Amino acid sequence: MGELANCPRCNAIFVKTSLKTICQDCFKQEEADFEKVYKFLRKRENRTALIDDVVEATDVEEDLILKFIRSGRIQLSNFPNLGYPCAKCGTNIREGKLCSHCESDIKSQVKQMEREESHKRDLELQQNKKTFYAYMPKNK
16 A cells, blocks of 8 residues: 655655655656657667766756666666666666675675674683682692
């Protein structure tokens, strides 16, 4: 079941669902913008266009074009110069959310944290294993 919400683009009230995140009027405008972008990219001479070229030629916002790419409506395999920014550093990428450099950096940070936690656990275990010896003299 949907809930009432304001459209993030025009502030109109609409029923928001998991599939519908903008009002009907903005959805229609998005579809028209998609058609403009796709019609531009379908032309043979425009297949190597950069994202800035697409924005300039179609007057469609870059964020909306990136939304089309991320949602899979524009297949990057057909357009070699298109991509979207890495979520961490902003480098242009073609798949996933992170570039290979940021991904390997995060993985190495996670491994370092795991090593530190393992070392910390080992130290705690060593402290808990300390043996206390008491000397009890024999009775005479």
